[in-house]
Amino acid sequence: MLNTNDILETIHMIQDENLDIRTITMGISLLDCADSDIDRMCGKIYDKICRYAGNLVKTGEDIEAEYGIPIINKRISVTPAAMVAAACPDKNPVKIAHALDRAAKQVGVNFLGGYSALVHKGFGPGDYALIESIPQALAETERVCSSVNIGSTKAGINMDAVAKMGHIVRQCAELTADNNCFGAAKLVIFCNAPEDNPFMAGAFHGVGEPDCVVNVGVSGPGVVRAALAKAPDANLTEVADIVKRTAFKITRMGQLVAQEASRRLCVPFGIVDLSLAPTPAVGDSVAHILEEMGLESCGAHGTTACLALLNDAVKKGGVMASSHVGGLSGAFIPVSEDAGMIDAARCGALSLTKLEAMTAVCSVGLDMIAIPGDTPAEIISAILADEAAIGMVNSKTTAIRLIPAIGKKPGEDMEFGGLFGSAPIMDVNTYSPLKFISRGGRIPAPLQSLKN
Amino acid sequence: MRAVITVIGKDMVGILAGVSNICVKYNVNIMEVSQSIMQDLFAMIMLADISDSNAPFAQLKEELTEYGKQNALSVHIMHEDIFNSMHRV
Numbered sequence: 001m002l003n004t005n006d007i008l009e010t011i012h013m014i015q016d017e018n019l020d021i022r023t024i025t026m027g028i029s030l031l032d033c034a035d036s037d038i039d040r041m042c043g044k045i046y047d048k049i050c051r052y053a054g055n056l057v058k059t060g061e062d063i064e065a066e067y068g069i070p071i072i073n074k075r076i077s078v079t080p081a082a083m084v085a086a087a088c089p090d091k092n093p094v095k096i097a098h099a100l101d102r103a104a105k106q107v108g109v110n111f112l113g114g115y116s117a118l119v120h121k122g123f124g125p126g127d128y129a130l131i132e133s134i135p136q137a138l139a140e141t142e143r144v145c146s147s148v149n150i151g152s153t154k155a156g157i158n159m160d161a162v163a164k165m166g167h168i169v170r171q172c173a174e175l176t177a178d179n180n181c182f183g184a185a186k187l188v189i190f191c192n193a194p195e196d197n198p199f200m201a202g203a204f205h206g207v208g209e210p211d212c213v214v215n216v217g218v219s220g221p222g223v224v225r226a227a228l229a230k231a232p233d234a235n236l237t238e239v240a241d242i243v244k245r246t247a248f249k250i251t252r253m254g255q256l257v258a259q260e261a262s263r264r265l266c267v268p269f270g271i272v273d274l275s276l277a278p279t280p281a282v283g284d285s286v287a288h289i290l291e292e293m294g295l296e297s298c299g300a301h302g303t304t305a306c307l308a309l310l311n312d313a314v315k316k317g318g319v320m321a322s323s324h325v326g327g328l329s330g331a332f333i334p335v336s337e338d339a340g341m342i343d344a345a346r347c348g349a350l351s352l353t354k355l356e357a358m359t360a361v362c363s364v365g366l367d368m369i370a371i372p373g374d375t376p377a378e379i380i381s382a383i384l385a386d387e388a389a390i391g392m393v394n395s396k397t398t399a400i401r402l403i404p405a406i407g408k409k410p411g412e413d414m415e416f417g418g419l420f421g422s423a424p425i426m427d428v429n430t431y432s433p434l435k436f437i438s439r440g441g442r443i444p445a446p447l448q449s450l451k452n
Numbered sequence: 453m454r455a456v457i458t459v460i461g462k463d464m465v466g467i468l469a470g471v472s473n474i475c476v477k478y479n480v481n482i483m484e485v486s487q488s489i490m491q492d493l494f495a496m497i498m499l500a501d502i503s504d505s506n507a508p509f510a511q512l513k514e515e516l517t518e519y520g521k522q523n524a525l526s527v528h529i530m531h532e533d534i535f536n537s538m539h540r541v
Contacts (some may be wrong), residue, residue: 002456002499002532004488004495004497004541005459006538007497008458008460009539010534010535011528065509065510065513066509066530067531067533067534068528068531071535112467180530249539252538253537253538254536255537256533256537263538319493437536
């Protein structure tokens with residue numbers, strides 16, 4: 001029979017340490033929905049999503065009950081909408097966003113990602129119109145999320161797109177100023193965007209993916225912190241070992257749920273994304289893991305080193321536990337969604353510059369960061385360019401989700417509520433990058449040799 | 453399908469009988485039981501075969517949870533595979 005301690009450990013992880021499956025995300029290809037008549041296309045998109053994902057939420061709930069593991073979100077990602085929008089380039093693609101929103105509501109998922117464009121090397125037909133429509137689409141829909149890939153290690157950085165996205169981020173915030181600028185929280189700008197990421201708001205269904213697929217994102221920062229707390233005097237070799245062992249267990253659970261969901265939905269299993277995704281709940285914070293390693297506060301000197309250890313150990317522990325690992329896999333550092341990050345930002349220990357350094361070693365990037373409402377578009381673009389450069393040179397994904405807090409200043413707070421938490425508004429460097437951003441063009445792809 | 457039922461709480465008379473009675477009611481066969489007292493906390497773990505259960509899993513789970521609430525115990529029923537996959541390579 002099973003070992004009593006193992007059983008109690010699992011129950012303890014779920015009950016007291018917030019272990020959960022963060023999301024089951026069904027990826028659905030929309031390529032066969034493309035049509036030169038936009039209304040007909042929207043009809044096809046709605047029908048296909050409802051047909052494929054009709055049982056997604058129910059299946060998730062069944063697995064949750066049977067296995068006793070909380071499955072927090074059931075979501076959908078679709079082919080970047082700009083690709084199907086290219087079939088009718090003279091029409092406003094916002095109709096597609098409405099069709100996606102209706103489908104998401106019909107099947108009962110809380111978010112649907114993929115109102116996206118991939119423009120890392122240039123704008124194709126449909127891309128420009130879609131990007132222009134993002135602020136309106138995110139303001140008028142409730143559940144649709146958007147992402148734009150503006151750079152990659154192989155292609156370099158499309159600086160025309162970077163300049164454009166600075167304005168788009170601002171407009172997203174402005175159009176939803178009466179709703180905590182929430183539009184901007186549903187838009188992610190990527191460098192090296194993964195095609196199988198199950199986490200919102202940056203999920204989309206890549207072109208190399210099958211027609212339909214199930215991806216699962218696990219979480220569990222609280223479990224890792226609790227495991228480290230039991231070894232207060234361990235050296236860092238041992239710390240890395242503890243993280244690996246814990247990540248292994250968490251990921252095994254993700255693998256089980258992914259396989260079971262795949263079997264019940266009759267959809268191929270894609271990947272397990274073995275991420276430490278924090279929530280604002282007490283005991284579910286990545287910052288607190290870093291502090292458990294010995295920092296007085298997240299943001300102190302040493303934070304980048306701790307995060308590098310954590311991120312690497314999570315991956316090492318997780319890869320062996322799953323047959324296919326993918327997505328963003330690693331430690332997330334969203335400011336508003338992490339109780340420890342919020343505290344560190346509030347007390348001044350954590351600055352935007354430190355966060356930027358941390359993104360060189362974490363799994364994502366500058367995530368859920370509120371900046372002053374009067375930040376000009378070119379400064380937002382320059383932050384995007386910096387972050388994309390880190391991703392491009394280091395061959396890693398970087399994602400940026402900035403929320404210009406319209407009408408607010410540093411020191412004030414943005415309250416999003418729920419899983420999105422609250423974000424103290426952080427100072428940005430206000431020296432102008434306008435000339436640099438307005439040059440346009442592309443930053444060439446970096447050398448892959450002579451690595452120093 | 454096999455499930456693991458765990459009962460944790462303060463020791464008292466009739467816990468094993470209470471849980472077993474619910475199992476009988478749902479035609480659930482108890483295959484193994486192990487119990488221990490850790491400090492003054494009672495921990496019982498049952499491996500049960502629920503393939504011939506006469507009601508949906510959710511209903512059994514609800515009744516066990518309700519029994520736990522009434523007796524100040526923490527009662528869980530979970531699919532066996534979750535423990536196998538987490539703790540066995």
